[in-house]
Amino acid sequence: MKLDCKHVWEHISEYIDGSVDAKLREEIERHLEHCEICSAILDSTRNILILTADDRTFELPVGFSERLHERLKKEIESSEPDLEKK
Amino acid sequence: MQAAATKEAELIRRIVAGEKELFHELIRPYERMVYLTVFSIVKNEGDAEDGAQEAVISAYRHLGSFRAEAKFSTWLTTIAINEGRKRLRKAKSASESSIDEDLEEKEGDYTPAPLTDWREIPLEALERKELREALRRAVGSLPDIYRQVFVLRDLEEFNIEETAEALGLNPGVVKVRLHRARILLQKQLVPFLKTAAPARKRLFRRAL
Numbered sequence: 001m002k003l004d005c006k007h008v009w010e011h012i013s014e015y016i017d018g019s020v021d022a023k024l025r026e027e028i029e030r031h032l033e034h035c036e037i038c039s040a041i042l043d044s045t046r047n048i049l050i051l052t053a054d055d056r057t058f059e060l061p062v063g064f065s066e067r068l069h070e071r072l073k074k075e076i077e078s079s080e081p082d083l084e085k086k
Numbered sequence: 087m088q089a090a091a092t093k094e095a096e097l098i099r100r101i102v103a104g105e106k107e108l109f110h111e112l113i114r115p116y117e118r119m120v121y122l123t124v125f126s127i128v129k130n131e132g133d134a135e136d137g138a139q140e141a142v143i144s145a146y147r148h149l150g151s152f153r154a155e156a157k158f159s160t161w162l163t164t165i166a167i168n169e170g171r172k173r174l175r176k177a178k179s180a181s182e183s184s185i186d187e188d189l190e191e192k193e194g195d196y197t198p199a200p201l202t203d204w205r206e207i208p209l210e211a212l213e214r215k216e217l218r219e220a221l222r223r224a225v226g227s228l229p230d231i232y233r234q235v236f237v238l239r240d241l242e243e244f245n246i247e248e249t250a251e252a253l254g255l256n257p258g259v260v261k262v263r264l265h266r267a268r269i270l271l272q273k274q275l276v277p278f279l280k281t282a283a284p285a286r287k288r289l290f291r292r293a294l
Binding site: 006010016017019058060064065069 | 106107109113117121122131139142143146147198200217218221225236241243246261264265269271272276279
């Protein structure tokens with residue numbers, strides 16, 4: 001069976017995650033070999049995911065860690081020795 | 087990985103046994119994860135920071151109830167999600183707008199946007215600050231149910247099962263939502279990607 005573009009799009013997320021079965025994977029790859037549009041969609045989606053996972057895209061507020069540990073320090077100092085076992 | 091997990095289990099054991107100072111060390115690798123998880127729900131920096139602090143304090147207080155067979159990161163994420171949802175409910179009841187958090191997925195157009203010239207966009211375009219900004223905005227504008235799945239899976243790099251467990255969803259639902267989130271982002275960023283590509287000539291000159 002020959003896959004059309006729409007079928008490839010439906011499976012694009014699972015294809016990226018490597019969770020499509022071997023047969024479907026092969027069909028998708030055969031389609032990608034000759035379809036510029038689907039290849040471009042796949043590449044752009046992948047690149048968006050790479051960019052998402054890049055630490056510089058979603059940054060913590062400046063001083064976040066310092067404030068967190070300061071708060072935690074106060075909490076630890078004020079907690080009872082057996083508090084966690086409750 | 088295994089060694090890190092063993093070290094973590096040992097840390098937890100010692101904290102529960104009384105070496106509480108070690109909690110600072112335990113939580114350090116997860117600060118970003120906790121913050122982003124809360125942020126994915128409340129979508130506001132200040133609230134996300136307060137919520138992340140509360141979640142960490144709550145994890146500290148309840149560490150004794152953590153079961154060793156569970157994964158610490160998933161357990162912690164569940165606490166962060168609950169904290170975020172609590173804040174969202176409070177904010178929403180204050181503004182009287184509806185919670186779309188639990189809405190069923192709408193039928194809609196989840197087909198990607200075609201772009202034919204992607205291959206011509208230099209990798210350098212991905213380094214541009216504007217693109218990061220556009221991506222942040224696009225993620226922020228996703229419907230809640232899609233954004234939460236997307237953040238856990240693609241930002242915090244949980245696998246499908248971990249994402250499902252943390253959000254209390256079944257893996258099939260996670261896959262559908264993830265697919266839609268990714269397609270919606272692709273669609274939203276395509277027009278931007280086209281304009282983000284610097285002119286070839288300029289690139290050439292810079293190379294000289």
